[in-house]
Amino acid sequence: MAEPVERQVLRRLTPSDEEIVINFGPQHPSTHGVIDFVTQTNGEIIRRSIPDIGYLHRGLEKIGEAVGYPGYMPFTDRIDYLAAMLANEGYAMAVERLLKLEVPPRAKYLRAIAGELCRISSHWVAVGSMAADIGASTPLTHALREREAINDLLEELCGARLTFNYARIGGVSFDAPEGWREKVLRYLDHLDSYIQEWDRLISLNEIYVKRLAKVAVISREKAIAYGLCGPNLRASGISWDTRRDLAYGAYPEFKFDVPVGEGKMGVKGDCWDRYAVRVLEMLESSKIIRQALAKLPEGEIMAKVARKPKPEAGEAIGRVESARGEMCYYVVSDGSENAYRVRVRTGSFMAMGIIEEMSQGLMIADLIALIASFDIVAPEIDR
Amino acid sequence: MAITRIIAEGPGAGVLLTNTNRFDDLVNLARKNSIHYLLFGLACCGIELMQTGGPRADLDRFAAVYRASPRQADLMIVAGTLSYKMAERTRLLYDQMAEPKYVLAMGSCANCGGLFQCSYAVVKGVDKIIPVDVYVPGCPPRPEALTEGLMRIQDIMMSERWWREKRRPQSGAK
Amino acid sequence: MNAQEIHAKLKAQFGDAVGDLAEAKIDPFVTVKADKIVEVCRFARGEAGLDFDYCEDVTGIDWPARNLIEIVYHLFSLQNRHQLVLKVETERSQPSVLSVQGVWKAANWLEREVYDMLGVNFVGHPDLRRILLPDDWIGHPLRKDYQEAGGYHGVTNTRFDPLVRLTQKVEEERKAIAAAAPPPVVAPTTATTTATATTTVPATAPATVPAPAPVPAPAKKEEPRG
Numbered sequence A: 001m002a003e004p005v006e007r008q009v010l011r012r013l014t015p016s017d018e019e020i021v022i023n024f025g026p027q028h029p030s031t032h033g034v035i036d037f038v039t040q041t042n043g044e045i046i047r048r049s050i051p052d053i054g055y056l057h058r059g060l061e062k063i064g065e066a067v068g069y070p071g072y073m074p075f076t077d078r079i080d081y082l083a084a085m086l087a088n089e090g091y092a093m094a095v096e097r098l099l100k101l102e103v104p105p106r107a108k109y110l111r112a113i114a115g116e117l118c119r120i121s122s123h124w125v126a127v128g129s130m131a132a133d134i135g136a137s138t139p140l141t142h143a144l145r146e147r148e149a150i151n152d153l154l155e156e157l158c159g160a161r162l163t164f165n166y167a168r169i170g171g172v173s174f175d176a177p178e179g180w181r182e183k184v185l186r187y188l189d190h191l192d193s194y195i196q197e198w199d200r201l202i203s204l205n206e207i208y209v210k211r212l213a214k215v216a217v218i219s220r221e222k223a224i225a226y227g228l229c230g231p232n233l234r235a236s237g238i239s240w241d242t243r244r245d246l247a248y249g250a251y252p253e254f255k256f257d258v259p260v261g262e263g264k265m266g267v268k269g270d271c272w273d274r275y276a277v278r279v280l281e282m283l284e285s286s287k288i289i290r291q292a293l294a295k296l297p298e299g300e301i302m303a304k305v306a307r308k309p310k311p312e313a314g315e316a317i318g319r320v321e322s323a324r325g326e327m328c329y330y331v332v333s334d335g336s337e338n339a340y341r342v343r344v345r346t347g348s349f350m351a352m353g354i355i356e357e358m359s360q361g362l363m364i365a366d367l368i369a370l371i372a373s374f375d376i377v378a379p380e381i382d383r
Numbered sequence B: 001m002a003i004t005r006i007i008a009e010g011p012g013a014g015v016l017l018t019n020t021n022r023f024d025d026l027v028n029l030a031r032k033n034s035i036h037y038l039l040f041g042l043a044c045c046g047i048e049l050m051q052t053g054g055p056r057a058d059l060d061r062f063a064a065v066y067r068a069s070p071r072q073a074d075l076m077i078v079a080g081t082l083s084y085k086m087a088e089r090t091r092l093l094y095d096q097m098a099e100p101k102y103v104l105a106m107g108s109c110a111n112c113g114g115l116f117q118c119s120y121a122v123v124k125g126v127d128k129i130i131p132v133d134v135y136v137p138g139c140p141p142r143p144e145a146l147t148e149g150l151m152r153i154q155d156i157m158m159s160e161r162w163w164r165e166k167r168r169p170q171s172g173a174k
Numbered sequence C: 001m002n003a004q005e006i007h008a009k010l011k012a013q014f015g016d017a018v019g020d021l022a023e024a025k026i027d028p029f030v031t032v033k034a035d036k037i038v039e040v041c042r043f044a045r046g047e048a049g050l051d052f053d054y055c056e057d058v059t060g061i062d063w064p065a066r067n068l069i070e071i072v073y074h075l076f077s078l079q080n081r082h083q084l085v086l087k088v089e090t091e092r093s094q095p096s097v098l099s100v101q102g103v104w105k106a107a108n109w110l111e112r113e114v115y116d117m118l119g120v121n122f123v124g125h126p127d128l129r130r131i132l133l134p135d136d137w138i139g140h141p142l143r144k145d146y147q148e149a150g151g152y153h154g155v156t157n158t159r160f161d162p163l164v165r166l167t168q169k170v171e172e173e174r175k176a177i178a179a180a181a182p183p184p185v186v187a188p189t190t191a192t193t194t195a196t197a198t199t200t201v202p203a204t205a206p207a208t209v210p211a212p213a214p215v216p217a218p219a220k221k222e223e224p225r226g
Helices: A070-079 A081-099 A105-134 A138-158 A180-203 A206-212 A220-225 A231-235 A271-295 A347-353 A364-374 A378-382 B021-032 B044-052 B084-096 B107-112 B143-158 C003-017 C034-046 C107-118 C162-180 C190-198
Strands: A020-024 A036-042 A045-052 A314-322 A325-333 A341-345 B002-007 B014-018 B036-038 B065-067 B075-079 B102-106 B134-136 C018-022 C029-032 C054-063 C068-076 C083-091 C096-098 C121-123
Touching: A036 A364, A045 A364, A070 A081, A070 A341, A070 A378, A081 A105, A081 A314, A081 A325, A081 B044, A105 A138, A105 A180, A105 A206, A105 A271, A105 A364, A138 A180, A138 B044, A180 A271, A206 A271, A206 A364, A220 A231, A231 A271, A231 A325, A271 A364, A325 A347, A325 C054, A325 C068, A341 C054, A347 A378, A347 C107, B021 B143, B044 B075, B044 B102, B044 B107, B044 B143, B075 B084, B075 B107, B075 B143, B102 B107, B102 B143, B107 B134, B134 B143, C003 C018, C003 C029, C003 C034, C029 C034, C034 C068, C034 C083, C034 C096, C054 C107, C083 C096, C107 C121
Parallel strands: B036 B065, B036 B075, B075 B102, B102 B134, C029 C083, C096 C121
Antiparallel strands: A020 A036, A036 A045, A314 A325, A325 A341, B002 B014, C018 C029, C054 C068, C068 C083
């Protein structure tokens, strides 16, 4: 078997006599997927850590040119499997712009409700696995238990636990069943009170704060220059949320706050801020779902779309605020029933670009905290 | 268990045992109730693997815990899509595991390439790289399905006989 | 600012290097000459009123019909909330574009991905190497004429199709039964014509069938799916 090829990366590292080059990954419990961090360290202090990605590259952009517009929807689930509803919605929006389709209001609301539930579910995994990476193993079990409750709700809605394939071009695939609304409200009541317990246990825990505060501070300018988005950008103090600022779907009708990092426990833009923004976002999502359920309009859930839609030649962008940042679908059509080019720009890919610079001078455990605070998933990076 | 023959010297020197089934059962009972599986979650199935290890469908009730290092694992649950770049590392990890080792291919992508048949960068099934004992279908498989897969591995373990001269054939897969 | 105003400002500064505003369906874009792209980007970023401080995306599209590769830049302004799409055209045989990673650091990894997928050389990029595919991969997949190499490091890229196997197995079994059965008596009955007309072999009574009509097996060829 040939030696794994990392020579091009190794050429960029110049370890002195006292330094070693180690591989974090690709199989590692804390790298949030199969990512390799080739790290040059002097004992515990890192000189430089270069991420090597592509271990989960599945060619999703090339597949988009072969399977037709409706056929690509299950693949969008797999781009971001933790927030699959939001990924579905983004692609559907891009193609609906190409087709100049108007989505019925009930479908917009259902997409918003499902998307926000998915966001809560994704943030549970994010904060739970972040705690596990810091070293506390029990919070992950708590987070997974909460996630199971949301999985049950979404399974009632659309039949799947993880890769939902829920949005369709022109609407959604299934309507909310009888009694679903009450179950969701009951879960949200539990969530609102449970987050307080979670905060007491973990967020304000002295050890947790000491591990995360003032670690890997990303300033405002750096965050914008490197193209960070979503909670990572908001933690550095920039109040930007696609749901509020470029409002799409049913979001113009909802009132919600956008939590921004303030440096409450340390410095603005440190790991604790990135963590806290996610916990606060869960509460905001809960608010949005309540408003949406109260105002859910009657009507149909799908617009009239051809079986194999053929949009006219052109291009369109669909932006959606996914759990990991802004997911931007750029779909180019040439008039046939297959897309000419599907491009997915994800938040996790942009977050990887900054790691090489931020890792200089960190301890190894701090690098783990940094990676966990970005909340990356490997398929978003590699597609 | 009985000692049938003792050959003191010569080419076939050794002790031949018969009626060793109860002994085998005891050893296998201990082995199957302490499976250490390698945390090898590659993609979406990795999340379902986490959920299966989570509170509701608990893998820990089989005393199956995850290990991060292949040196400490005896079951490799390949959960997710294998790309060509990852294939060599997978082989390396499999080789680093100590005998006796088992492989469970979880999900469509690990079984046969799954959803990504027309992709240029996906290995069409993990059994092109390593030998697989149990295939669990699904996309992703429910925790109940993965638990069933684990129980099949346990059945394989229970059916092994150690005190005779049979050995599991070691086939490199290609 | 909307697209027309932004385009007017760019055109005023750079004249001919900036093309017309193409009102392509829904999202308009501006084509820029390849040698001026860095200056246009710097202007777009620094100029008060434009303030495109956020590089959202750098991607490429292969157009073999027009014999060019388009590099598409999606720029965004967080303070002014407007967007701009720039396009640069480069030839397909030796595509080469100036790198804008000095203007926005975000473009560093994005350009590496365009190099990996399309083979575009970014002049001035400090670290241009493959990012998603292994370092010794042959070819650039997002090109329309990309051919798979049939495997990588010895691992093939095909898998047997179980339905093909099953059909072959059924065929072989049927042949074995037909060979083992006693040679049939050819009696010209109406049953013959009806049997051949329907071109099916009733599996229940092999001895009475005069001649096994050619079975149109579901011809599912095993193609290497690529």
